[in-house]
Amino acid sequence: FFFQMIRRPPRSTQSRSSAASDVYKRQVHGLLCYSTKYPDTLTSTQRINRLYRSTLRKVYDTRIFNLRGDFNDFNRHLTLTRQEFSKMLQLPAESRELQSLLNKYEQIQEEYYDPHMIIDESRPYSSSSGRYYIFSNKQLAWDPFGYYSGR
Numbered sequence: 001f002f003f004q005m006i007r008r009p010p011r012s013t014q015s016r017s018s019a020a021s022d023v024y025k026r027q028v029h030g031l032l033c034y035s036t037k038y039p040d041t042l043t044s045t046q047r048i049n050r051l052y053r054s055t056l057r058k059v060y061d062t063r064i065f066n067l068r069g070d071f072n073d074f075n076r077h078l079t080l081t082r083q084e085f086s087k088m089l090q091l092p093a094e095s096r097e098l099q100s101l102l103n104k105y106e107q108i109q110e111e112y113y114d115p116h117m118i119i120d121e122s123r124p125y126s127s128s129s130g131r132y133y134i135f136s137n138k139q140l141a142w143d144p145f146g147y148y149s150g151r
Helices: 016-034 044-063 071-090 096-111 115-122 137-141
Strands: none
Touching: 016 044, 016 096, 044 071, 044 096, 071 096
């Protein structure tokens, strides 16, 4: 009997599912930070502006839209964020300082990741978004066409 030896790939080689998972993670990261699956296609200015927009959402979400909203803390973080992003716009696209600041704010996006934020953005009137309407009894009783009144 001949036994065929099954050669396993070295541990440093990723399996297909692991590689696919990494691609998925990079795409989600791109969506969170830059609103696109492929942030490499953006110019430096586009990347900075899109990351700034998503960072403002995070600052608002973490500093105001929680149970202990603190306006002073919110304003302090907004000021710091604006200063750093203004600085980023002045830096050359290939500078190390720019890459360091981009990495810092990308890390903030990952740190404060909230899956409900994405769902709520795509469903503006879902009950978890906080944007659904609550009508008063007076508004609900208004029936100008007599649709709900007895006939």
